[in-house]
Each structure stands twice: as C-alpha cells, then as structure tokens.
Amino acid sequence: MIVYPPIEITDARLIASSVLEPDVANGEQAWQSGQAYAAGTAVIRASVHKRYQALVAIAAGDTATPESSPLKWQDMGATNSWAMFERGRANATVGQAGESLMFRVKPGSRIDSVALVGMEASYATLRIYQGTTLQVERTISLTKRLVHNWFDYFFNDFTYQNDAIFSDLPMYEDAEVEVELVYGDVPPSLKALVVCRKVHLGKTMVDPTLSGANYSRIVRDQEYGDVSRIVQRRFVPTTRQKLLIEDSRDAEQIRNALIAIRSSPALFSGLDDDTNNPWFTSFLIYGLLKDWTLSAPGLRYGGLSLELEEL
Incomplete structure (x- = not known):
C-alpha cells in the first residue's frame, strides 16, 4: 500500500486554470455587497473560493459577507474552479464541452507522484516544467472495455477509467505540474488532484x-x-x-x-x-x-x- 499525502494548493500555488472564477458558463455568479437576494439564490466568493446559497431573503443594503453570515448563507463547498483541491470526491471541477480542462500548479517542494481521482475524460496528459523547459510529458488513454470472450469483444460497451496515478516522477526542484483532460464533446471533469511525495506503508x-x-x-x-x-x-x-x-x-x-x-x-x-x-x-x-x-x-x-x- 502507498499513501499519497496531498500538498495543499493555495492561491500562490495555482499558476493557471482553464476554469474561470466565477464560472459564468456553469451558472456561477459573484456575490455583490448590498444587493438583494431571494432565498435559494446561489453566489460565490472568489476570495475564499466558496459557493453559498441564501437560506433567507437578503435585503438590499446588507453588506455582511456570506462567510461571516452562516445564519443567512449556507456553505455549499468549493467553487467549480477549486472543487478538485477540496480533498475529497464530493464535488468535481467541470470544464466545457469540446474543450480541454487544463490547470497548472507549483507544489513548492519536490514531488514524485500526481494522482487524478474521479475523472470524466478520455485522455489525461501530465507535463512537468522547470521554468519554460518541458521536462516530462506523459499521456494515457482512459478508454477501457471488459472482455472475457469474443461476444464481449464485439458487443461490450467501452467505459472510462476514472482514476490514474503518475508515479516515480523525476523530483525536480521548483517544478510546475500541468494536467490536461480531454473528453471530446462531453465536459471533462476531475474530483480530486493529489500532488505529493508518496510513502510506501507495506x-x-x-x-x-x-x-x-x-x-x-x-x-x-x-x-x-x-x-x-x-x-x-x-x-x-x-x-x-x-x-x-x-x-x-x-x-x-x-x-x-x-x-x-x-x-x-x-x-x-x-x-x-x-x-x-x-x-x-x-x-x-x-x-x-x-x-x-x-x-x-x-x-x-x-x-x-x-x-x-x-x-
């Protein structure tokens, strides 16, 4: 067994992302101070990367932020852009149909493993940069099909691998890790990104x-x-x-x-x-x-x- 303890991704460590915040295309809207909101309205706070839903009607002129008003706003988890850094499988970062889901992070320490958990994609590509120099590039196909006999070979449906681990990576100093997911005309998504140094437990x-x-x-x-x-x-x-x-x-x-x-x-x-x-x-x-x-x-x-x- 191997344990992969994730390095926390902070604002300083997220270098680039193809998902905007707020992600208007996926229905996100930024909270506006003093604006009236009907009960049930969903907003996001980019400063804390959180989604909130109004528990009650919010009157015009109310300037209290959602994160400071738990009786008025319910925390709904991370924004779409940050869902994959939330440490769990509850929510996913979802891209746009026909476009790749891409992001780049800088762990801040040497790593040897990158895990992609809860993917919806047909191909996953990992790139490791030192500055502008591309040092590592690996692409895996996530398409699979269970085949026991000739009938299965001709008639079983193709499915997709949802989890992948890139391990034994060169441990470059000050490396930047870029991941790209492609899913044809379907929106690619990822529930969790784990960047770390692995520990073998036994x-x-x-x-x-x-x-x-x-x-x-x-x-x-x-x-x-x-x-x-x-x-x-x-x-x-x-x-x-x-x-x-x-x-x-x-x-x-x-x-x-x-x-x-x-x-x-x-x-x-x-x-x-x-x-x-x-x-x-x-x-x-x-x-x-x-x-x-x-x-x-x-x-x-x-x-x-x-x-x-x-x-």
Whole structure:
C-alpha cells in the first residue's frame, strides 16, 4: 500500500486554470455587497473560493459577507474552479464541452507522484516544467472495455477509467505540474488532484475487505408503508487491510507518516500504482485513517492493520 499525502494548493500555488472564477458558463455568479437576494439564490466568493446559497431573503443594503453570515448563507463547498483541491470526491471541477480542462500548479517542494481521482475524460496528459523547459510529458488513454470472450469483444460497451496515478516522477526542484483532460464533446471533469511525495506503508496481504454505508433514504407512506420515493444520497466506502512491512527499518518512517496524516485526508492505494489491476479502484480510498495498529512479530519484519473511510 502507498499513501499519497496531498500538498495543499493555495492561491500562490495555482499558476493557471482553464476554469474561470466565477464560472459564468456553469451558472456561477459573484456575490455583490448590498444587493438583494431571494432565498435559494446561489453566489460565490472568489476570495475564499466558496459557493453559498441564501437560506433567507437578503435585503438590499446588507453588506455582511456570506462567510461571516452562516445564519443567512449556507456553505455549499468549493467553487467549480477549486472543487478538485477540496480533498475529497464530493464535488468535481467541470470544464466545457469540446474543450480541454487544463490547470497548472507549483507544489513548492519536490514531488514524485500526481494522482487524478474521479475523472470524466478520455485522455489525461501530465507535463512537468522547470521554468519554460518541458521536462516530462506523459499521456494515457482512459478508454477501457471488459472482455472475457469474443461476444464481449464485439458487443461490450467501452467505459472510462476514472482514476490514474503518475508515479516515480523525476523530483525536480521548483517544478510546475500541468494536467490536461480531454473528453471530446462531453465536459471533462476531475474530483480530486493529489500532488505529493508518496510513502510506501507495506505490502497488502490477502483478503482485504471493502464495505460501505448507503446514505440514501426510503420515504414511505405513513398509513400503508408503501414506498413513495427514494432519496438518493452518497455511498461511503470503508476498507480494512493488513500489510506486511518487509523491512523493520522502515517502521519508524511508516509510524511517523501515519501520525502526520491522523487528521488530514490522504489518498490510500492498496494496490500501489497498479491501475491495470481489476481491484485497483475498489481499494483506492481518498479519506481519513480511522484506526491503525503496528505490530512487530519478528525482528526483521513487521505488520500494519489499517481501517480507512472515504470522505
């Protein structure tokens, strides 16, 4: 298993983006001080990269900002431009149909991995620059099709890989990372960008488990118990895995890495960067480390048990 602790992307680290803020094409409008708003109106605040929805009617002349008025405005999460930096899969940055989704960030420290989580695209391209010099360029096709026999070969639909990890990248100093997603005539999108230095936690052993909580709600008729509607909500996966630490000299580094991310979201990959493995997506969790136990059954090797929950 590899953990990818994301470097926080700030205003200073976002160099360029093809998505404007506010993204008028996707229905965003900037909040205007003193303007009247009807209840339910959605606005954005570019200074904090947040979307807000009016809980009540806002009278003309009211100059209180949405972020300072939680009783009047509900925080709806990051703006479209910043959704992919929100550390989770709840929202996505969405581009325009027929155009590529492109952005460039400057991590501020050496990195060796870039992960793209929750993509809707047919091709993904990664470029790494030092100044104006292009040092690395990698493009992957995200098109796939499950084929067991000749019938599948001719008739199964093509699908798209939603997650990709570019790993073992050259660790350039002061590098800038550019990502471009292309999806033909469909708007490309990305739920999470992770730029980091990876930490190897150990080798995933047999029989990892994956489960989840369904937050959808069944609404029934109170008199007869018939189902009147189903309110669809998120499905939140959790996983429990046991790892083998093959060299006990790595135990201190692993312990320190786990302590460092105890209250911060991170990307955990049970199958490292093997994106071709059919179990890869199932055991790719962007979430919190709920529980861990480090064991030392021998002098030269160790064990690690983890419980992870998706955000």
